[in-house]
Amino acid sequence: MNRRRLASGNRDERGRASVELTLTLPVLLLFLGLILVGGRIWLARGQVVDAAQSLATAASRADSEAAGRAAANRALAMLREHGLSCVHPRLTLDLSGYRVPVGEPARVRATLTCSVPLADLAVPGVPGSTAVTASAESALDTHRRRG
Numbered sequence: 001m002n003r004r005r006l007a008s009g010n011r012d013e014r015g016r017a018s019v020e021l022t023l024t025l026p027v028l029l030l031f032l033g034l035i036l037v038g039g040r041i042w043l044a045r046g047q048v049v050d051a052a053q054s055l056a057t058a059a060s061r062a063d064s065e066a067a068g069r070a071a072a073n074r075a076l077a078m079l080r081e082h083g084l085s086c087v088h089p090r091l092t093l094d095l096s097g098y099r100v101p102v103g104e105p106a107r108v109r110a111t112l113t114c115s116v117p118l119a120d121l122a123v124p125g126v127p128g129s130t131a132v133t134a135s136a137e138s139a140l141d142t143h144r145r146r147g
Contacts, residue, residue: 033123044085044116045132051079052136055091056110060138063145065098072110086114087129098146105142111135 058075062068076091090113097106112134119128140146 030124033121033126036121037118037123037126040118040121041116041130041132044114045134047084048086048112048114048132049134049136051076051084051089052110052112052134053138054079055093055112056108056136056138059093059095059108059110060097060140065095068095068098068108069093076112084114085116086132087117089114097140100140100146102144102146103142106140106146107137108140109135109137 055072055075059068059072062071072091072093076089080089092111092113094109094111097108100106114132115129116132117129118126
């Protein structure tokens with residue numbers, strides 16, 4: 001009976017499912033890990049873009065360059081308290097718009113760079129963290145005193 005089965009092409013397929021699972025499971029886990037990494041970077045990017053816009057807006061509402069810098073730093077501290085998920089945020093402000101004469105259009109620019117941690121996801125080949133950078137501009141009031 002066994003010889004007939006082998007001769008007709010019906011081979012014993014016991015263990016085949018185990019072998020298929022063994023081969024496909026690592027690929028599926030790697031794919032899931034990459035989805036998690038991409039999701040974390042995407043969410044962090046959204047937070048950093050929103051934060052940069054908030055920082056630029058805070059800086060543009062101040063009366064002077066020094067007050068604009070202080071307002072942006074206060075806004076950054078508030079964002080950290082409210083769960084901005086980045087490590088070692090670095091804020092760069094371009095407040096040269098405060099030196100433009102009143103009556104002429106001017107802008108301030110905020111650039112925020114954050115390090116997003118990825119090491120806790122334990123995905124092979126993924127670095128421990130990645131940098132996410134966003135910039136935003138906000139207009140200064142054309143007719144308001146700039147000190």
